[in-house]
Structures are given as structure tokens and as C-alpha cells.
């Protein structure tokens with residue numbers, strides 16, 4: 230066997246491991262491959278991607294930075310560096326990489342779309358729209374960009390245009406969002422029929438769960454919710470104490486990291502008098518990230534054990550592959566987070582790092598309130614139940630991601646700081 234064919238065979242093995250999501254082994258093989266064939270850019274690229282996929286973001290960034298230096302004409306390396314930076318909340322740095330990639334390769338759909346997604350993170354909606362429209366111009370049937378364009382119309386509650394794009398896409402939650410459009414366009418019969426179709430196709434997720442819960446509660450429709458009936462009964466409050474490993478010192482470091490603005494704040498129109506971190510905080514190479522992850526993983530196991538007898542869809546069909554996605558929200562006096570649910574989650578939670586408990590406050594100030602009513606969905610003047618859950622500093626509140634929730638405004642000198650997370654299914 231010649232040297233080059235052996236190199237190629239090894240590279241194929243590495244590609245296969247990466248495609249099989251066997252990242253631990255891909256890293257092992259990738260490390261020895263790049264040691265032996267240090268000039269092989271594809272090998273380094275796969276090693277970087279494997280590091281990124283397994284949460285070793287610092288190593289991934291190092292590799293992609295070095296690749297962009299050694300091969301300045303490669304749009305792919307620039308784009309991969311951009312994606313990695315965005316994953317840890319460095320949105321503006323990511324944008325600059327995507328722009329460089331597009332300059333090198335003007336029709337590179339992945340980079341154009343990634344640029345649009347990065348713009349969305351910082352609320353540059355028009356620029357995001359231009360990027361997705363650019364993709365559709367290059368490939369009119371591009372499922373992902375059709376979905377993202379539909380989502381932009383959902384944001385402005387332009388249900389007709391949203392439906393137009395979403396109906397033709399099978400990517401992500403497109404079809405579930407189409408169900409949402411039917412409800413919001415007042416097409417009750419079509420809504421019920423399409424829900425039946427989706428159920429037949431095995432589609433269940435928090436978005437559908439939230440829609441059906443709204444229809445059950447507001448319109449008293451006797452339909453079964455494939456995600457979770459009685460979601461309010463599936464709210465669980467636990468505790469993460471110092472003895473569990475997450476010390477006050479680590480909590481301070483996490484809050485300090487957030488305030489130092491090392492990652493960009495995410496634009497969040499629902500949040501008043503507050504800031505939200507970008508990217509996934511669990512991916513940071515900081516001591517607090519790893520400890521918090523293991524504490525929260527334990528709490529999720531406790532949650533599942535607690536509801537082991539439950540027959541609800543989200544528990545029976547717990548995702549085989551998922552990632553934990555975490556972010557920090559800090560709110561100052563007078564602020565709150567408006568009602569929403571987490572369509573891309575499965576189980577959601579909040580770990581309270583600091584809940585101000587001033588004497589002068591109303592008894593529910595700063596707490597979390599749950600309801601079945603979707604804030605953007607038609608309610609026809611009907612009212613719905615709202616349940617406030619009592620939480621204190623170091624409590625962790627977990628609930629099905631379909632459940633709508635908000636924070637009760639509070640007033641006081643201290644900040645209300647919570648760490649939110651989702652169990653996020655991976656396809």
C-alpha cells in the first residue's frame with residue numbers, strides 16, 4: 230500500500246467516525262492522524278469539528294484559527310471557525326468569519342445561512358432575512374432557509390406569509406409551525422385535521438404540546454395532547470446545594486463571567502430590564518460550566534424518577550440523543566420575562582442563583598408563573614388559569630418545555646439571576 234493511499238484510508242475512517250457521531254473515537258483517531266499527516270487540512274478540520282461536537286470548544290477554535298492562517302483561501306475553514314465562535318456566544322466574531330467565507334466563496338450556502346442565523350441572535354432581522362432570501366435565490370427548495378424565513382414572519386405574526394414558507398419545508402419544526410399558523414388564522418377544523426395528520430406521522434414536540442394545551446384550555450376541546458396533558462402537574466421544584474458540588478464561589482464566577490460580557494448578550498424582545506447570554510454556557514471551558522452540568526444532569530434524573538409512572542408522551546418518548554443548552558438571565562428592578570415556551574426544548578428548567586427577597590416586595594415578586602395560554606394565540610376573550618410557583622435562591626424548577634411561563638415583575642436593589650436550560654433533542 231502506498232503512503233498516500235494509507236493516508237486516504239485513514240482519513241475515510243475519520244470521516245466515518247465523525248458521521249457516526251462517535252466523537253470520542255474521532256478525536257483519538259484525528260489526533261494521531263494529524264500527528265502523522267500534519268499537512269492534511271481535511272484531517273485537522275475533522276478533528277476540529279469533532280472537538281466542537283463533543284463540547285471541547287477551546288481546542289476546536291485553536292484548530293480552526295490555525296487552519297484559517299495556513300489556508301487563507303478556504304471558505305470552509307472560515308465558516309467552521311465562525312460556527313464554533315457563535316456556539317459560545319461570540320456572535321460578532323462569528324459574523325466576521327462568515328463574511329470572510331462568503332467573500333472567498335460567494336455562493337457558499339452554509340456560510341450565508343449561518344450569517345443569517347448569527348444576525349438573528351443579535352436581532353438584526355432585516356439582515357437575517359436578506360441572508361435567507363439569498364439562500365432561497367441560490368436554491369429555491371432549501372428546506373432550512375425556508376424554515377428560517379417562515380420563522381421571521383412568525384415573529385411579526387404575519388401568519389399568511391409564514392404559512393407559505395413553512396408548508397413547503399420539512400426541516401425542524403416547520404410542519405408544527407404550520408399547525409400554529411392554522412390556529413392563528415382561525416382555521417379550527419383544518420387545525421384539528423392537521424394535528425391528526427401530524428400525530429399519525431409521529432410528530433410530537435413542545436410547540437405542538439403548547440398549541441394543543443391552549444386549544445384544550447381555552448376552547449375546552451376534548452383532544453389528547455401527544456406531548457403532555459396536565460403539564461402543570463409536571464412542574465417539579467428541587468434544590469442544588471453547596472454540598473452537591475456547585476459552591477457559592479462557582480455561582481459568583483458564573484455571574485462574573487456573564488457581567489464581564491465575554492460573550493455577546495442575546496437580543497431578547499421578551500426580556501425587560503435584563504440581559505441574556507448568547508450561545509450555550511455549558512460549552513464554556515470554565516470550572517462552573519462542568520460542575521453545573523453534572524449537577525443539572527443529576528436533577529434531570531431525579532425529575533424522571535419522580536415521574537417514572539407518568540404516561541405522558543414527553544416522558545415515554547424521551548429523546549435518545551440530546552444536548553443540554555444553558556444560558557443566564559439577569560433582571561434588574563421593575564423587570565420581567567414575558568410569557569413564552571421553549572419550542573426547541575423537551576424539558577426546561579431554571580436554577581435560581583439569586584432571587585431578591587426584600588421585605589417590601591409583593592409575595593409573588595420575581596417568582597415564576599405558568600399557564601396554558603399561548604400569548605400570541607387567539608383566545609376569544611376567554612381567561613385561563615395562571616399558577617405561580619414559589620421559588621427561592623438555589624431552587625431548581627423543571628417543567629415540560631411546552632408549558633408557557635413568565636416571571637413576575639419585582640422591585641428591589643438586588644438583581645434576579647437565574648440559569649435557564651433546555652434538554653434539547655438532537656436529530
Ligand SMILES: [Fe+2]
Nearest residue numbers: 569571634649
Ligand atoms: Fe423560559
